[in-house]
Amino acid sequence: MTKTVFTNAKLADGLLHDITVEQGQITSIEPAGSETASVSIVEIAGDMLVPGFVEGHIHLDTSFYGDTWMPHRPCTNGFDVHERVVFQAENMAAAAPMDKRARDQLDLCISNGTLHMRSHVMVDSSVGLKSLETILAVREDYKDIIDIQLVAFPQSGILKSPGTPELLDEAIKLGADLVGGLDPASFDRDVNAHLDVVFGIAEKHGVDVDIHLHDAGSMGAFTIEEICARTVALGMQNHVAISHAYGLGDLLPDTARKIAATIAKSGVSIMTNAPGNHTFPPISLLRREGVTVFSGSDNIRDSWWPYGDGDMLRRAEIIGYRSGFYTDEDLQAAFDIVTSEGAKALQLHDYGIQVGAKADFVTFSATCIPEAVVSFPKNRKVFKGGKMVAEGNKKIR
Ligand SMILES: [Zn+2]
Numbered sequence: 001m002t003k004t005v006f007t008n009a010k011l012a013d014g015l016l017h018d019i020t021v022e023q024g025q026i027t028s029i030e031p032a033g034s035e036t037a038s039v040s041i042v043e044i045a046g047d048m049l050v051p052g053f054v055e056g057h058i059h060l061d062t063s064f065y066g067d068t069w070m071p072h073r074p075c076t077n078g079f080d081v082h083e084r085v086v087f088q089a090e091n092m093a094a095a096a097p098m099d100k101r102a103r104d105q106l107d108l109c110i111s112n113g114t115l116h117m118r119s120h121v122m123v124d125s126s127v128g129l130k131s132l133e134t135i136l137a138v139r140e141d142y143k144d145i146i147d148i149q150l151v152a153f154p155q156s157g158i159l160k161s162p163g164t165p166e167l168l169d170e171a172i173k174l175g176a177d178l179v180g181g182l183d184p185a186s187f188d189r190d191v192n193a194h195l196d197v198v199f200g201i202a203e204k205h206g207v208d209v210d211i212h213l214h215d216a217g218s219m220g221a222f223t224i225e226e227i228c229a230r231t232v233a234l235g236m237q238n239h240v241a242i243s244h245a246y247g248l249g250d251l252l253p254d255t256a257r258k259i260a261a262t263i264a265k266s267g268v269s270i271m272t273n274a275p276g277n278h279t280f281p282p283i284s285l286l287r288r289e290g291v292t293v294f295s296g297s298d299n300i301r302d303s304w305w306p307y308g309d310g311d312m313l314r315r316a317e318i319i320g321y322r323s324g325f326y327t328d329e330d331l332q333a334a335f336d337i338v339t340s341e342g343a344k345a346l347q348l349h350d351y352g353i354q355v356g357a358k359a360d361f362v363t364f365s366a367t368c369i370p371e372a373v374v375s376f377p378k379n380r381k382v383f384k385g386g387k388m389v390a391e392g393n394k395k396i397r
Pocket residue numbers: 057058059120212243298299
């Protein structure tokens with residue numbers, strides 16, 4: 001059996017260890033110097049070794065990363081999801097083939113250390129299942145270097161886009177792993193009817209749910225409570241996520257605390273990318289109440305905003321910066337959000353630097369995790385199943 005030992009790797013405890021990998025799995029973790037008789041040695045030389053990053057929310061189909069620069073078009077009258085969807089359709093018609101753009105974006109993410117991903121893919125009456133078919137083929141090509149979950153995402157609403165309930169159902173049969181939703185109140189203007197479709201498909205196919213919720217204040221909070229109630233009623237605890245949940249950032253602390261307790265009890269996780277110039281969920285408060293908070297790049301160079309670099313370590317820095325995280329404990333929390341908490345939300349059971357887990361890890365030079373969060377060092381090596389897939393910010397496989 002081929003056995004590779006990664007020697008002198010600094011783990012989160014600050015100590016040097018030798019990590020043995022066999023058949024893509026971690027089979028032992030010993031103090032440095034314990035392993036001497038192995039055939040294959042990879043010298044980590046005191047760099048940190050951490051689990052592969054979890055990109056919990058991205059859009060592989062709509063990014064223009066790698067394409068020509070696409071100047072951002074502002075909404076005519078303040079932010080309007082409907083208008084942005086129209087701009088997106090116009091931009092997509094003029095963009096490079098989706099397959100190329102998706103691969104460019106994946107290469108970017110992998111080169112930065114992302115080895116697990118959840119991507120939403122647009123399913124509506126205009127594109128039908130075409131985008132999903134393209135991204136499913138790309139996923140197949142990348143299956144040895146990154147694990148990808150796909151969400152059937154009703155970007156144009158469910159009730160407002162005729163035929164979408166049937167398309168979402170077909171999308172799951174075709175290979176999407178989760179069913180998505182979009183602002184049941186403000187977009188479709190009928191929370192119950194929207195959630196009937198989403199949870200109906202989830203129940204029918206036994207798949208998880210991840211809903212985009214941009215709605216502010218009490219409308220957002222009301223929708224969150226409805227999602228939590230359905231999650232509990234269907235016994236779907238730990239299988240439902242709400243992406244963005246901006247409304248949580250608008251609430252007074254007491255109200256936020258109460259709803260956080262409901263979210264925690266329902267086992268619903270919250271995804272935030274800590275967006276600029278926008279309210280976003282109070283991460284510390286949510287975590288204190290026991291809510292799983294995870295993160296993602298969301299949009300990278302698309303019709304919604306021009307930002308994003310596919311680096312989840314930098315995303316941890318943005319989360320910390322926007323949340324006022326200064327202590328080591330807080331910076332560690334920001335790191336957990338892009339690693340172990342993401343793994344929890346995505347239900348990755350063989351994750352982490354532990355015996356029995358997949359040998360999916362990233363190395364870089366930093367003295368400790370908090371320092372890595374604020375400096376997001378770029379001299380990384382990325383290993384999938386113990387095999388190097390990227391070095392020096394370039395994908396090599
Ligand atoms: Zn999104």
